[in-house]
Amino acid sequence: MDGTLVDSEKLWGVALEDLAVHAGGRLSAAARLAMVGNSMPVSMAIFREDLGQPDRPYAEDAAWLTERVAELFADGLVWRPGARELLLAVRAAGVPTALVTSTGRRLAEVALKTLGAENFDVSVCGDEVRAPKPDPEPYLTAARMLGVPIAECVAIEDSPSGVASAVASGAVVVAVPSDVALPSADGVHLRSSLAGVDLAHLAGLRRPF
Incomplete structure (x- = not known):
């Protein structure tokens, strides 16, 4: 779905950067690319490691990110070519x-x-x-x-x-x-x-x- 049917990976990137700021850090480009196509648990593990905050609560971050992405998705998704x-x-x-x-x-x-x-x-x-x-x-x-x-x-x-x-x-x-x-x-x-x-x-x- 993301990146295959609709051009939504960029929206995920915006939401992840917002979450990093919310957490008091900054997400690296390498970490963001490593998340593409992965599940929420895997992506959040990469997120915590990249921010140097291994003890961040998974459930809270996942819920925050889900709601932010939902807001961005609701504003409209663009189809990928073809x-x-x-x-x-x-x-x-x-x-x-x-x-x-x-x-x-x-x-x-x-x-x-x-x-x-x-x-x-x-x-x-x-x-x-x-x-x-x-x-x-x-x-x-x-x-x-x-x-x-x-x-x-x-x-x-x-x-x-x-x-x-x-x-x-x-x-x-x-x-x-x-x-x-x-x-x-x-x-x-x-x-x-x-x-x-x-x-x-x-x-x-x-x-x-």
Whole structure:
């Protein structure tokens, strides 16, 4: 979702910088990039280490950050190039679709007001699985909920942890970097954007390279 469908990573960056100021510190650019695509617990661990405040209470910081991001999301989310067109084409063709995100349910529901809840048969959020990305559980859960084999799924990701999760699950993977560069990897179809990607292209990815 973040960075793949909508250009929301920048909003997360604003909220994290605000939280750092609230905590009396300053977040480094390296720490911010390390958080991209990761779950809230992992991101907050990076946050505490970067600020040199290892004893900060996780629950309070997570709640503060969630509310700040919700405010920013509510002001409007911008689609990534080609993402809306591809999603609508997939839905029009009746292809089962899942939203698989490291973001928690509270914020995902806010984002779905832009994305359209009707555009997804199921959604799996970071706070609804035992092992979030980069573990394959989120994608395996989504495939099970859809009732389709994971090998028949195409996962579209923008972050290292998301790509790792999708690859480990056994899905076909399209990687479209947003804020963090993604290296070429076996079995990963790397693109600069989703502009021009259509159903025929996705179907072709199921064939051998």
